[in-house]
Amino acid sequence: MSDLLKALEHELPELRKCKAREVLRVLDEAERAAVQRVIENIRSAKESNSTPEFSVAWLTKVLIKHGFQVSESSMKRHIGRMCSCE
Numbered sequence: 001m002s003d004l005l006k007a008l009e010h011e012l013p014e015l016r017k018c019k020a021r022e023v024l025r026v027l028d029e030a031e032r033a034a035v036q037r038v039i040e041n042i043r044s045a046k047e048s049n050s051t052p053e054f055s056v057a058w059l060t061k062v063l064i065k066h067g068f069q070v071s072e073s074s075m076k077r078h079i080g081r082m083c084s085c086e
């Protein structure tokens with residue numbers, strides 16, 4: 001199999017399935033709103049070049065601590081709108 005085929009068949013589905021969205025999907029409404037608020041805070045700080053109140057590292061740590069399997073890079077992709085959600 002060529003490298004291109006391998007990339008298309010194995011890397012793309014991984015990218016398509018956004019881990020951040022998977023986590024958000026299983027949260028209850030209040031939890032999801034709270035996480036969404038943190039995400040929006042980080043996004044708007046980034047867009048206005050100010051310092052966010054929260055960091056992606058912190059958010060990831062909190063989620064992992066509460067039993068969610070998500071990586072900082074997945075969260076970064078989602079927050080930076082580089083994932084499949086957009």
Ligand SMILES: [Zn+2]
Nearest residue numbers: 018078083085
């Ligand atoms: Zn996403």
